[in-house]
Each structure stands twice: as structure tokens, then as C-alpha cells.
Amino acid sequence: MSLFSRTSAAEVKEFAESLAEAIAKRYPPAMDAAETRKVSANRLTKILEDAFEKAASFQRDKALGWYRKASLGNDFRWKLKELGYSERFIEVATEGLVVYISRKPDEKAS
Numbered sequence: 001m002s003l004f005s006r007t008s009a010a011e012v013k014e015f016a017e018s019l020a021e022a023i024a025k026r027y028p029p030a031m032d033a034a035e036t037r038k039v040s041a042n043r044l045t046k047i048l049e050d051a052f053e054k055a056a057s058f059q060r061d062k063a064l065g066w067y068r069k070a071s072l073g074n075d076f077r078w079k080l081k082e083l084g085y086s087e088r089f090i091e092v093a094t095e096g097l098v099v100y101i102s103r104k105p106d107e108k109a110s
Contacts, residue, residue, distance in 0.1 A: 016075035029084035
């Protein structure tokens with residue numbers, strides 16, 4: 001695994017932001033903040049897993065090194081924060097993203 005990839009920081013940032021925005025379309029920040037009208041855990045898991053699979057595919061296609069993977073996680077985190085998600089959601093979503101893009105290609109989700 002390389003330290004750096006040929007993928008630009010701008011390309012990684014654009015992807016990370018689009019990933020966060022895709023989550024926001026299916027699970028808006030207002031739903032995260034609402035005391036009522038919560039989505040089911042299964043639906044939220046599916047929304048996040050769909051996003052993480054896209055990120056894993058992006059990582060494989062671009063052969064991101066550890067530096068760009070870290071950038072992807074940070075850019076994703078900041079976009080979720082900008083969109084207005086709770087700190088708890090941001091932590092869970094970012095951790096999940098990092099785990100998915102850090103797995104070896106032959107590893108399956110448990």
C-alpha cells in the first residue's frame with residue numbers, strides 16, 4: 001500500500017462531500033435531530049452501508065493511500081457537521097466509513 005495516491009485532494013473532497021449529501025437525501029439532518037419520527041435502525045444501517053460500499057468502490061478504483069483515506073474521512077466528517085448532524089451521528093458514520101475503506105478487498109462485513 002502506498003503512502004500517497006495519484007488521486008487529487010480536490011477529487012477526494014468532492015467525493016466525500018457528495019457521499020455526505022447522498023446520506024442527507026435519505027436521512028436528513030432534521031430527522032437526526034428530531035425526538036420523534038426517527039427512522040428504524042435497520043433503515044439507517046442500510047443507508048450508511050450503501051454509502052460505505054460506494055466509498056469502498058471509490059477507494060478500490062482510485063487505489064487511495066493512507067493519506068487520501070484519512071482525507072476522505074476528514075472531509076466526510078466536516079461535510080456532515082456542515083449539514084447539521086449530531087456529533088454522535090457524525091462519529092458513528094465517520095468511523096464506519098473509515099472501517100469500510102480500510103478493509104482489505106477480500107474482507108467481508110461481519
